[in-house]
Amino acid sequence: MLGAGVAFSMDGRGRFLDNIFIERLWRSLKYEAVYLHELRDGLDAQRIIGSWIDFYNEVRPHSSLGGRTPGETYRNGARAA
Structure with a gap:
């Protein structure tokens, strides 16, 4: 790797x-x-994917966040569950 000029990231x-x-x-x-869904064009994709991302962040509980949504976690300072 070093001979190819590739640097390893050490910062995580x-x-x-x-x-x-x-x-x-x-x-x-x-x-x-x-x-x-049938995504016929970019407007369909934007509407459907945008709606799903809103659902994912604000409605859907996440077990890794102690049953909270990512939005709740973000607004509450991202404290661990």
Whole structure:
């Protein structure tokens, strides 16, 4: 790696575990919104995906957040459950 000029990140950012959370979000989005609707154009996609993201952040409880929504967690200072 060093011979190829590749530098290793030592600050913890970009760790492989970070990808788990975004992959789970994309999976949920696809199975709970995208695959259930016919997205004919960008306006449909914007409306359906935007609506789902609002639901995900403000209505849907998350077990990893102690049953709270991400919105509640954010507004309350992201304290652990």
